[in-house]
Structure formats: structure tokens, C-alpha cells
Amino acid sequence: MKEKIQHAEKLNTLGELAASIAHEVRNPLTVVKGFLQLMNHDQKKERGEYDQYISLVLSELNRAESIISDYLTFAKPQFPKIEVFSLSDMFYDVLALLNPLAVKQGVNLHINVQIPLHLETDQNQLKQVFINLIKNSIEATDNSGTVTIHAQKEDDYVCVQVIDDGKGMNKEQLARIGTLFYTTKDRGTGLGTMVSLRIIEAMDGKITYKSEEGKGTEVHLLLPLNLERSHSMSARA
Numbered sequence: 001m002k003e004k005i006q007h008a009e010k011l012n013t014l015g016e017l018a019a020s021i022a023h024e025v026r027n028p029l030t031v032v033k034g035f036l037q038l039m040n041h042d043q044k045k046e047r048g049e050y051d052q053y054i055s056l057v058l059s060e061l062n063r064a065e066s067i068i069s070d071y072l073t074f075a076k077p078q079f080p081k082i083e084v085f086s087l088s089d090m091f092y093d094v095l096a097l098l099n100p101l102a103v104k105q106g107v108n109l110h111i112n113v114q115i116p117l118h119l120e121t122d123q124n125q126l127k128q129v130f131i132n133l134i135k136n137s138i139e140a141t142d143n144s145g146t147v148t149i150h151a152q153k154e155d156d157y158v159c160v161q162v163i164d165d166g167k168g169m170n171k172e173q174l175a176r177i178g179t180l181f182y183t184t185k186d187r188g189t190g191l192g193t194m195v196s197l198r199i200i201e202a203m204d205g206k207i208t209y210k211s212e213e214g215k216g217t218e219v220h221l222l223l224p225l226n227l228e229r230s231h232s233m234s235a236r237a
């Protein structure tokens, strides 16, 4: 893996991010409302003449739904709930949720988590992070590709790697990942990575990306095992 970046710059808080996301969801909703009002006032048309409106309305609603789910599949960012949980149980939930997407894309998901491994932090926020990261890996990987997750203890940290053999990123793409609304996908939101970086930062953890175009991507995550440090997120998230 040639390219490597670290996200060390000062990041917005999750609360500031929530404001941007609310704004972004309002746009598709405004479009939907406009079309429904139009259809409501224009009642002379035959049912078939609305087909075009209906597909636009559905596509805008899908967009609003993706924006919210990249941010809020599990997490309620305003109210962190700190608890002790097993990392392998957490991954079991995350993979159950993502398995249909992996099957659809023909991607093999492998998981290799050291047992027993427990963390004390907001489990739902951490689930949100792994959903976003693993979803990106699956989406970057073609038929018969592989996404592997490793997790083990290293000194005072839990170290998690999400590794895919997908299309990878070049230096420019790698430099932009995690910037608000940056996406290369037709129906992307450009929110998943940004949200994940915020959550990990609030947990006093660290995310590093390594990627090579045509070869794949590795995301390295370090999360402190130190319980008092994990607690600091309740004050800052």
C-alpha cells in the first residue's frame, strides 16, 4: 500500500455536522413537497402522466433516506450511552445488517476478532462507524472480492483493520476522503467517512487510511481501552 494519510486536523463536532446533515435532508424533502403540491393542484391528468413525477419523488426520498442512514443507522449523537460490550457481538450485529449488501455485490466478508475483547464506549455510535467503513469497502469491491475485518488488542488500544481488495483510491482521492459531501458515487452522500471520523475522534481514537488504486484499501482504527478516556466522549460528542 503506497498512499497513506492521517486525519489530524481539527474536526467539526458531531453537533455541527448534524446541522449540515439536517440542511442536506431538507433539499430532497423540498423537492418532494413541490412535486406533491403540483400533482395535487393538477388533478386533470391521467394516472400514467404522473409516472415521471413519482419516480423523481421516490429517488429524492431515497436520497434523504441514505443521508440519514449514513449518519443515524444506530446512533443518536446527542446522547451518548456508555456501556461495556463485546466487540465480537458488536461485529455480529453489524455484519448481519450488511450481509444482504455483500451477497448482492458478490463480496466475501471475513471476520477475525480476538476473543474476549471488550470496549467501554457508545456501542451504537461505534456500530455506525463500522457500518459506514465496511459499506464503503463492499461498495468499492467487485464480484468475488473480499472484505476482511481484524480486531486485536495492542497495548492500551484495540486495533481494528478493515481491508478490501477493491478499486482503491489515488493520492488525490485519498486526500479528499472524509471531507463533507465528498463522494465519487452516483447515489453517494459523502457523509459516511466524515461521520465516522467525528465519532472516532470523540472516542479519542484514530483512523488512518492506506490505499492504492486498483489494489484496495486498508482502514486502521485505534480505540483506547482506557476506560476513563472513553468516558470523555460523553462530554464532547
Ligand code: ADP
Residues within 6 Å of the ligand: 132, 136, 137, 140, 164, 166, 167, 168, 169, 173, 177, 178, 182, 183, 184, 185, 187, 188, 189, 190, 191, 192, 193, 194, 216, 217
Ligand atoms: P459515500 O459512500 O456516500 O460516497 P463516504 O464518505 O462514505 O461517502 O465516502 C466518500 C468517498 O470515499 C467514496 O465515494 C469513495 O470514492 C471513497 N471511498 C471510501 N471508502 C473507500 C474504499 N474502501 N475504497 C475505495 N474508495 C473509498
Ligand code: MG
Residues within 6 Å of the ligand: 132, 135, 136, 191, 192, 193
Ligand atoms: Mg459511504
